Amino acid sequence: MMKASGELVKKLKKQKRENDFLLFLDNQKIINDAISQGAKPLLALATDESLFPNINCEKYLTTSSVIQDLADVKTPRGVVVMLEYTQDVVLCPKKDFLVLDRLQDPGNVGSLIRSALASGMDCVFLLDGVKPTNAKLVRSSAGALFNIPVYSMSEQEFITFAKENNLTLAKTDMKGQSVFEFNPTSPLGIVIGNEGSGVSKEVADICQITLTIPMNKGIESLNAAVSGSVIMFEIASKRK
Numbered sequence: 001m002m003k004a005s006g007e008l009v010k011k012l013k014k015q016k017r018e019n020d021f022l023l024f025l026d027n028q029k030i031i032n033d034a035i036s037q038g039a040k041p042l043l044a045l046a047t048d049e050s051l052f053p054n055i056n057c058e059k060y061l062t063t064s065s066v067i068q069d070l071a072d073v074k075t076p077r078g079v080v081v082m083l084e085y086t087q088d089v090v091l092c093p094k095k096d097f098l099v100l101d102r103l104q105d106p107g108n109v110g111s112l113i114r115s116a117l118a119s120g121m122d123c124v125f126l127l128d129g130v131k132p133t134n135a136k137l138v139r140s141s142a143g144a145l146f147n148i149p150v151y152s153m154s155e156q157e158f159i160t161f162a163k164e165n166n167l168t169l170a171k172t173d174m175k176g177q178s179v180f181e182f183n184p185t186s187p188l189g190i191v192i193g194n195e196g197s198g199v200s201k202e203v204a205d206i207c208q209i210t211l212t213i214p215m216n217k218g219i220e221s222l223n224a225a226v227s228g229s230v231i232m233f234e235i236a237s238k239r240k
Helices: 006-018 028-036 064-071 106-119 135-140 155-164 224-237
Strands: 022-025 040-046 058-061 079-084 097-101 124-127 150-153 168-178 188-192 209-212
Touching: 006 022, 006 064, 022 028, 022 135, 028 040, 028 079, 040 064, 064 079, 097 106, 097 224, 106 124, 106 135, 106 224, 124 155, 150 155, 168 224, 188 224
Parallel strands: 040 058, 097 124, 097 188, 124 150, 168 188, 168 209
Antiparallel strands: 022 079, 040 079
């Protein structure tokens, strides 16, 4: 079994910082999910031969400190696999879908992707926000990232795509129609805006519907992951 050289470790750390299409995973289930959906395993590093997953790629022994640096978790399992992430070809949604406009918290984005899969959304659009390969996003999605199409693009690219495909979009705002009284007809894109500033004006201008979650006085808003999940499941319940 080969040992990882200092030069290789240095190269991997540089790639981790600079390459948005590389995943560094230490969770066997998530690794399997990623591979089953097309992610290509490039190499694996472990502190002991017994820890290597049963996958076809180059394998190197290394130290626990290197695993710690690459795995991005406080208590890594002694192994990390580097995979190449390939984004899905963008297709027009056939069912309800989720649009995340400039969200910055990878935990929120991962949780929303997980809820999108659980509630039956067709796909997720990430606009000018967290990259899908962000380690915290991958962990918080609990593998959902690899089981639902996720399209990362700019706001302008999405605006053009939405207009060309006549997408029906519903933004979320404090002033709007109660989601509990809303009856969707055509496939609907649920737009969740940035944690601090909400949906941008450019995206808001192409939304035909505004939805809100009625709340008791004294609460201005809900966490983006919570509000988006409530709306997705409410819309899904009306499709049954």
